[in-house]
Amino acid sequence: MRLVVEDIVKQFDEKKVLQGASFTFEKGKIYGLLGRNGVGKTTLFNCLSGEMSLDGGRALLDENGVVRELKHEDIGYVYSLPILPEFLTGYEFIKFFIDINKDKVQMDRNIDDYFDLMTITGEDRHRLIKGYSHGMKNKIQMLLFLITKPPIILLDEPLTSFDVIVALEMKNMLREMKSEHILIFSTHILQLASDLCDELVVLNNGKLSSVPIDLLHSAEFEQSIINLLKDENHVDHS
Numbered sequence: 001m002r003l004v005v006e007d008i009v010k011q012f013d014e015k016k017v018l019q020g021a022s023f024t025f026e027k028g029k030i031y032g033l034l035g036r037n038g039v040g041k042t043t044l045f046n047c048l049s050g051e052m053s054l055d056g057g058r059a060l061l062d063e064n065g066v067v068r069e070l071k072h073e074d075i076g077y078v079y080s081l082p083i084l085p086e087f088l089t090g091y092e093f094i095k096f097f098i099d100i101n102k103d104k105v106q107m108d109r110n111i112d113d114y115f116d117l118m119t120i121t122g123e124d125r126h127r128l129i130k131g132y133s134h135g136m137k138n139k140i141q142m143l144l145f146l147i148t149k150p151p152i153i154l155l156d157e158p159l160t161s162f163d164v165i166v167a168l169e170m171k172n173m174l175r176e177m178k179s180e181h182i183l184i185f186s187t188h189i190l191q192l193a194s195d196l197c198d199e200l201v202v203l204n205n206g207k208l209s210s211v212p213i214d215l216l217h218s219a220e221f222e223q224s225i226i227n228l229l230k231d232e233n234h235v236d237h238s
């Protein structure tokens with residue numbers, strides 16, 4: 001399976017954000033998306049997930065040579081600030097989510113098993129989401145995609161809110177999930193990117209480019225990335 005991003009263009013009034021972004025992402029890999037503040041990482045995710053319309057280009061899903069337009073349901077999108085129904089408990093929400101998706105999901109675990117997997121304690125799963133920490137809300141969002149298993153999972157600065165233990169658990173989970181999915185996450189944490197990613201993709205001047213794989217594990221990694229992202233024309237629009 002491959003996600004083929006072809007010449008995506010997106011602008012807001014006069015502000016050109018994506019200017020012909022192209023890249024091919026493959027199943028079985030974790031991709032780190034790097035780019036300076038305001039360069040358009042979230043915009044790219046919004047375009048791929050169908051939340052924003054494109055001004056040009058397209059995104060295609062290639063499954064064993066059968067190519068089609070990417071659909072909203074192909075994407076699991078983990079937001080940096082998850083929006084969840086705060087008036088439900090985590091357990092009620094997951095139960096509700098399974099109920100409304102029951103035609104689409106193959107339940108290979110029961111609800112408590114999913115919570116166990118996410119290391120959300122018995123007590124916490126029956127508390128209102130309203131009282132959950134940012135990290136716990138992210139975990140609930142991840143849980144949704146463990147259930148529906150969309151082929152592509154986009155994570156917008158996900159692991160930043162987790163403490164070291166939870167971040168490690170999540171990293172292990174992403175590593176386990178990657179054989180069945182295309183995982184793309186945006187981050188500013190270079191250590192995380194070099195730890196977790198199989199490939200790094202840089203968004204700069206509205207275009208995507210690959211970071212040579214040998215840089216990823218080199219001693220000069222950090223400096224090389226900084227050099228790549230250094231751009232005299234960079235304007236932080238955010």
Ligand SMILES: Nc1ncnc2c1ncn2[C@@H]1O[C@H](COP(=O)(O)OP(=O)(O)OP(=O)(O)O)[C@@H](O)[C@H]1O
Nearest residue numbers: 012017035036037038039040041042043044237238
């Ligand atoms: N709905 C919108 N309307 C107008 N401008 C927008 C909209 N969404 C994003 N932008 C602008 O597009 C540019 C890219 O924003 P985006 O949030 O995609 O950047 P980012 O790379 O995710 O930034 P950060 O790393 O700071 O999260 C910014 O200049 C932003 O102000």
